[in-house]
Amino acid sequence: MKNPFYLKPLPLSVPFCDREKETADLVRYAENFTNVVLSSPRRYGKTSLIKRAQNQLSKKGILPIYIDYFGISSVDEFAAKFASAIYAAVYREKSFFEKAVKIFTSLRPVIRPDTEAGLAVTVEVSRGKSGMRLLEETMTGFSEFLRSGRIKCNVAFDEFQEITELKESKLMEGTLRSYIQDQENVSYFFIGSRRRILLDIFNDKKRPFYNSAINYTLPPLPAEDTVKYLAGLFSESGKKCPVNIARQIHTLSEGYPYYVQKLSYFIFEAAKNKVTDADLSEGLSQMLSEETPLFELMLQALRPRQISLLNAVAKEPVAAPFAAEYIDRHRLGSLGGVQAAMKKLSEIDYIEKTAIGWKVPDPLFTLWLKRNEAME
Ligand SMILES: Nc1ncnc2c1ncn2[C@@H]1O[C@H](COP(=O)(O)OP(=O)(O)OP(=O)(O)O)[C@@H](O)[C@H]1O
Ligand SMILES: [Mg+2]
The missing domain is CATH 3.40.50.300 (P-loop containing nucleotide triphosphate hydrolases)
Known part of the structure; x- marks a missing residue:
């Protein structure tokens, strides 16, 4: 199929x-x-x-x-x-x-x-x-x-x-x-x-x-509609996707349409007749490795200070990024440097201000940054 x-x-x-x-x-x-x-x-x-x-x-x-x-x-x-x-x-x-x-x-x-x-x-x-x-x-x-x-x-x-x-x-x-x-x-x-x-x-x-x-x-895709949409497409194409897995696809992608599609694509490739948890992890790692070259390019265009701030915000979304305590804990350097990095990162949309504070809007980039940093 x-x-x-x-x-x-x-x-x-x-x-x-x-x-x-x-x-x-x-x-x-x-x-x-x-x-x-x-x-x-x-x-x-x-x-x-x-x-x-x-x-x-x-x-x-x-x-x-x-x-x-x-x-x-x-x-x-x-x-x-x-x-x-x-x-x-x-x-x-x-x-x-x-x-x-x-x-x-x-x-x-x-x-x-x-x-x-x-x-x-x-x-x-x-x-x-x-x-x-x-x-x-x-x-x-x-x-x-x-x-x-x-x-x-x-x-x-x-x-x-x-x-x-x-x-x-x-x-x-x-x-x-x-x-x-x-x-x-x-x-x-x-x-x-x-x-x-x-x-x-x-x-x-x-x-x-x-x-x-x-x-x-434009808001993220809502959970219930996404779950129905995914279960429907899987079953029409001959594979069954249990509701709890469809829900995990939505959660992992945070309703981000591109990742909802992409993760489902790789899961569909991995699955036999019925989608399992193993297919879900396989799909996720496929998607991560597929996006890696792009994420690497995104980092290459940044200065070290900007990368440090990006890593910090990915790891720990923050309401007050200029607080001395946050800057010290994540070793972000001078306040002026953090302000400049902040301006640049928000202009290129790598970070955004939300109701819970500053965060990285892209859920997969967030996951990748966290794993990448943990490996260093
Ligand atoms: N409502 C939807 N249902 C299912 N998949 C969707 C939906 N909206 C978007 N997508 C998926 O997300 C991908 C990105 O969509 P689209 O290119 O329209 O986004 P965009 O916001 O215009 O992106 P860009 O910022 O790159 O211009 C599409 O290729 C499609 O796979
Ligand atoms: Mg577009």
């Missing part, structure tokens, strides 16, 4: 665990043309959720436009990706497509067959058009497009915080905000996992996007 669990983004056609309320909330916001900032730790299911919400929106006559800004390197790329996503979204509707071609005069669509998506749409930028001018032209074009035919839209900017890496980011924030606030019949979803950076864009009084969108946080 084929393994029913996924190590890559979930296609729309496969079963999704829970997220009913979240999907309905997002659909509702889009219908009300309300902008939303959707944040969560990485690999928490934001993109999968947005794709599902947008799929429902398209059935309700709201045109979904989705752009992934991961790794963008220029304003031109931001504008070009936006325009190609618009072309891709309207490609099947001849009148909309023609309208878009007329409006985006500096961005011509180039359409190629694509084995995965069916079609790949990119754009060719006219000579001499670049930078902020190209962005302004694209935004003007999009406003005109929206006005031209009473078109309702939802735009998802995935990994939106990446714009802060560009040298024109301040100008971009101002420009984008001024167009967005004047547009009608459209909602924007701003999505990202580098939460500090993403949320600062919207919650800092001095920045253009201040107060322009609703903050929406």
Whole structure:
């Protein structure tokens, strides 16, 4: 039997665990043309959720436009990706497509067959058009497009915080905000996992996007739904997973969607007809060794002081990390050094502040850090 669990983004056609309320909330916001900032730790299911919400929106006559800004390197790329996503979204509707071609005069669509998506749409930028001018032209074009035919839209900017890496980011924030606030019949979803950076864009009084969108946080997957989901998928694929093991999968992953899938994947591979405790441990060690190269890379990018603080927080989540006693016990060095390390680690989302204090949000990274340190 084929393994029913996924190590890559979930296609729309496969079963999704829970997220009913979240999907309905997002659909509702889009219908009300309300902008939303959707944040969560990485690999928490934001993109999968947005794709599902947008799929429902398209059935309700709201045109979904989705752009992934991961790794963008220029304003031109931001504008070009936006325009190609618009072309891709309207490609099947001849009148909309023609309208878009007329409006985006500096961005011509180039359409190629694509084995995965069916079609790949990119754009060719006219000579001499670049930078902020190209962005302004694209935004003007999009406003005109929206006005031209009473078109309702939802735009998802995935990994939106990446714009802060560009040298024109301040100008971009101002420009984008001024167009967005004047547009009608459209909602924007701003999505990202580098939460500090993403949320600062919207919650800092001095920045253009201040107060322009609703903050929406994606919670972990709830235990009961996850247990049902897992037991169902195992048994449909010919293996029985007892409830107590399904529950342990949820507990070990702390409802972290990516690890729920991944751990189940390896357990499914290990199990015969019925999942046992031994299969659970086997699955867990497979998953740990599979993630090890990534975790090692994550550590390599850090300074020794940052690693010490990360290890301390993994071992002992803390409400007051600057207390002399904590710093001494974990040998973290000077207070200034701890403060700087703290800032860096929370910016890259390796640690986060929760109701119980600072912790490492990734449960597997936490486990790996603890084991790694114990071995040293
Ligand atoms: N509701 C769900 N039910 C089952 N599995 C899920 C669910 N949501 C997410 N997943 C699993 O988690 C993985 C990560 O999901 P996704 O890529 O959507 O997260 P993300 O938050 O966008 O991640 P990133 O921070 O890397 O952009 C998916 O590949 C899928 O296996
Ligand atoms: Mg994503």
